[in-house]
Amino acid sequence: MGSVLSIYNSALTELGQRTLADMQDTGGGEAKRLLDRNWCDVRDRCLEAGSWSFALRAVMIDPEEGFTPAFGYDHAFSKPCDWKRTHVIAASEQMRAGLVPFLDQGGHWYANISPLYVRYVSCHDQFGGDVGQWSAHFAHAMSLMLAAKIAPKAIGSKEAAVTLEKAADKALVEALALDAGNLGSQPLPTSSWVNSRRGRWPNAYGSARS
Secondary structure (H helix, E strand, O other): OHHHHHHHHHHHHHOOOOOOOOOOHHHHOOOHHHHHHHHHHHHHHHHHHOHHHEEEEEEEEEOOOOOOOOOOOOOEEEOOOEEEEEEEEEEEOOOOOOOOOOEEEEOEEEEEEEEEEEEEOOOOOOOOOOOOHHHHHHHHHHHHHHHHHHHHOOOOOOOHHHHHHHHHHHHHHHHHHHHHHHHHOOOOOOOHHHHHHHHOOOOOOOEEEE
């Protein structure tokens, strides 16, 4: 299992800096303060890069009371405060993708159905915010991104920051490719051709009607 300390030390090693004995180690100086200051921003940037299996959270959301969309959709749904990236918007807890027309705009989703079932990348402490659940490849990418972020101030090198960010981007792509196998198969919506063979046609939300 990874830890914040191990990721900090990996980032410091990339920069040729002294590693930390623990999170209370005061010998880290400015580099430690920069890591603390940038941790959440860099973590969120990495989480937003893909639908990480360890960060996915499923919820049922009711429409926001007292908020009426100006046009186009009947209901507005507030995004949870821990939302970082939408994975699936669905009409039922089976999370069948592709059946619900919706608009993702600002801090809301808009749709014509209620309630809304959503699976999303979360930064909550029990999901994407739990370092212990991260894959080794994601943690490696995170350490590279942290090192890139603090390099200009920690070691005074913008060139190192550019090199490290390129390495971090490559590591994120590799981590995503490996993590994709953990998501399992996503049920596909029944096509209109299959529904027509059964004597039914899909309504606006994808469910069949006689």
